[in-house]
Amino acid sequence: MRSNLKTLLMAGLAACLAFSTATGEELAEVVVKKVAAGQPTQILLKNRFLELTFDPARGGRCSRLLIRATGEQVIGDADVSGLFLDHWAKYAWPSGLMHLPYEYELVKEGKRRAGVRLWVRVPKSGGGKGSRGRSTSLKMATSPDLVGLTVRKTIWLNSGNDTIEVDQELVNTTKQSRAAALYIQQNLSMSGSHYSDNWYLPSTSGVQVNLQPDKKGGRTIGPDWIRTPVAGWMAVKDRKTQHGMVFAFDYNYLSKTYTSGATGEWFLEPVPIGPGKSFRTKYVVKPVSGFKDFVYGSRSLVADIQADEVGQGRVKITHDVMAVGRDQNDVTVELQVIGWKSKKLLAAKTFQVSRLSAKRLQQELVFKPPVLADGVLISAIVRSGKKEERYERFYAGDRAELQARTNLFATQGGGLPSGRGNRYFRPQPRKRKQFDKP
Structure with a gap:
């Protein structure tokens, strides 16, 4: 009897595992934990797709991101490198936030979702306009309109996919109404450097592309600032490996986007925040591979559209x-x-x-x-x-496409796959905003 029961239990377990495999369900948990050794404190967040390491003491940044499918480490070793870096939109880079020590909390929602919550209440020194050097930055006086605000972010992983989800908050923990805006910086290096990287930036002239040179001393083609964005996303990929990252955020509060060739940045518009109230937004980070270009990104999709002349006056469209x-x-x-x-x-x-x-x-x-x-x-x-x-x-046509992509002298549209100056124009969509009453 016991033998039969054991056989039935084993058969049932095997059936459950087979069902899980057949339906694509993943039983492995997401792991979030404090790294045992070393100071300052580091936090490890990982699933079977990704492994992220956070440094709360350095602006709550992610200092290492390993993509398991490719074995690629996409964050460099420079002191300014990292993902999920907070800055104030009213200042040129950098803001003092990137150097401040953040508090942290490990969070879990069941076995399939976990994350790390990081926050800082802006102090009187070191929390406003900053400097690249940490020691200098921490001594700089913070603008009074920022003192007492709380910047908070929660970075989530799910067990079943490789999408990183981020909840971003700006909390008014003062007794006065305030208005403020963040910008978010992602400082990364595909395949170990920014060389051979393409950055994709949606604009009224089409998806503009910033093409980084293949080696040091080469010339960058394409724009860095997009002051008329038409969608809440941007993307990067390495031309040699075809590995990349897509960032999708809320267009309704977007002011402008920027790339230096090594960073992707989006600037939010100022929002009024009453005492005890907060401004909340979300964005996602999605590793991708195999795309030739990008024409679209969102919290649901990543897509590309290619067109090529194939003879006899015909055109082949390829949609990925x-x-x-x-x-x-x-x-x-x-x-x-x-x-x-x-x-x-x-x-x-x-x-x-x-x-x-x-x-x-x-x-x-x-x-x-x-x-x-x-x-x-x-x-x-x-x-x-x-x-x-x-x-x-x-x-x-292919000829017009090549000319647009390799135009070294364009002030608007250098290196575009889909921008055509006056020939193509997409107006900025209407924004829909919701504000708490101060």
Whole structure:
């Protein structure tokens, strides 16, 4: 009897494991813990995809990020390197926040979600305009309008995917109404340096690309500042390895974006915050691989649209898309091609996707435009349940594409895959904001 019971239990366990494998469920827990040895304190947060190390004493930054799938460490050793760096938007780099010691708390939600919460109450010295050197920065007087505010961030991992989720807060822990704005800095180096990196920045002129040189002494192509962003995302990838990162944040409070070639930064607009109230926002960080370029990023999707002439007047469109975070079921993807001048629908194709996952999915559409030199607008509409996301790119032939990407003298649009100066323009979408009454 005991033998039969044991056999049944073993069979049941095997069936559970088989079911877990078949459905893609991951039983492993997310680990968050204080690193046992060493001072100052470090925090380790990891799942089967990623391993992050945090330094609370250095602005609560993430100082190491290992991507297990590639074995790549994407944060360098420079004293200013790190992810999730807080700064004040009204100051040029740096703000004193990046040097301040943050308090921390390890947080867990069941076995499948864990994170680290880091915060600092802004002191009278060292919490405003800063200096690159920590000792100098900590002695600098903080602007009175910032003293007493609390900056708080919680970085989360889930057991089932490689998406990093961040809850960002600015809390008014004073007795007076305040108005303030942060900017968030991600200082990283794909494949060990910023050389051969492309940074992608959505603008009214299309997705602009900052191309870093292949080696020291080379010339950067493309803009650094985008003062008219049209979407809340930016991305980076190494041209040699095709490994990259996508950052997706809230467009409604976005002022501008910036890259130095080694950093990605987004600046928020000032918001009024009453006593005891807070401003909250979220963003995600998604490691990616295999994308040639990027035309879209969000908390749900990463996507690219490529177009190539394939002979006999035909153009092949290639659409790459993957899910961010959880897999999505029963997804519909519609590709449309509209003449830029004629405004007529030239081609369309719909794809049914039973499951959209973190594995890059590719779709193709071949069509023959009447006059390619007039340009076409290629759009993708992705529907999942009641949610719909749209993105686009402009295309006017391979020659025009090459000229735009390698234009060394453009002040707007150097190195663009989809910007065409006066020929293509996308107005900034209307922003929808919610404020607590002071």
